[in-house]
Amino acid sequence: MVRIRKFKMNESGLNRFFGPLEAKIMDILWDGTEMAIKEVQHVLEREKATNFNTVMTVMNRLVEKGILHKRIEGRKSLYKPIHSREVFLHTQSKEMTHELMNEFGSVVVNHMLDALEDVDDDLVAKLEQKIKDLKKE
Incomplete structure (x- = not known):
């Protein structure tokens, strides 16, 4: 990509x-x-x-x-x-997130969590599930 x-x-x-x-x-x-x-x-x-x-x-x-x-x-x-709009946006946002995490670490995570106040409950539930899955690994 x-x-x-x-x-x-x-x-x-x-x-x-x-x-x-x-x-x-x-x-x-x-x-x-x-x-x-x-x-x-x-x-x-x-x-x-x-x-x-x-x-x-x-x-x-x-x-x-x-x-x-x-x-x-x-x-x-x-x-x-070469790629669908969805694949392009998914890949670019993932790459951007990794770069931000590598450069700014926990500051980025804190800002992302602050931004969750403005999103729907379904997204928060997905995040909670993702965290649970990561802890199991």
């Missing part, structure tokens, strides 16, 4: 991991099937004009980063995400 090197705290959603156009492209590709650059550009044009070459450059950079898979069919290049 690819490792996102820049996490942007002041952004939300996919913009935390990607630039604005990258995030829009990933949203489009995660919601659909394998697509050509022209098809992605067409979807983007509904929001605002986006140059074909710009879309092509960004999509090819996502291939280089290991986020998208590119397949040639005739004269057309088709792109699709």
Whole structure:
């Protein structure tokens, strides 16, 4: 799995991991099937004009980063995400959590526990079960 090197705290959603156009492209590709650059550009044009070459450059950079898979069919290049949105977000959040734990240790755990005050009871129950399972091991 690819490792996102820049996490942007002041952004939300996919913009935390990607630039604005990258995030829009990933949203489009995660919601659909394998697509050509022209098809992605067409979807983007509904929001605002986006140059074909710009879309092509960004999509090819996502291939280089290991986020998208590119397949040639005739004269057309088709792109699709290597991992589902769920797998990507799960992996990135896990990686981020491990990095925070390695760097800040118990401070991070305390902040996470403080944040539990704002979540539903089901999440707290899952955490309690996870702690019980860890103690058994």
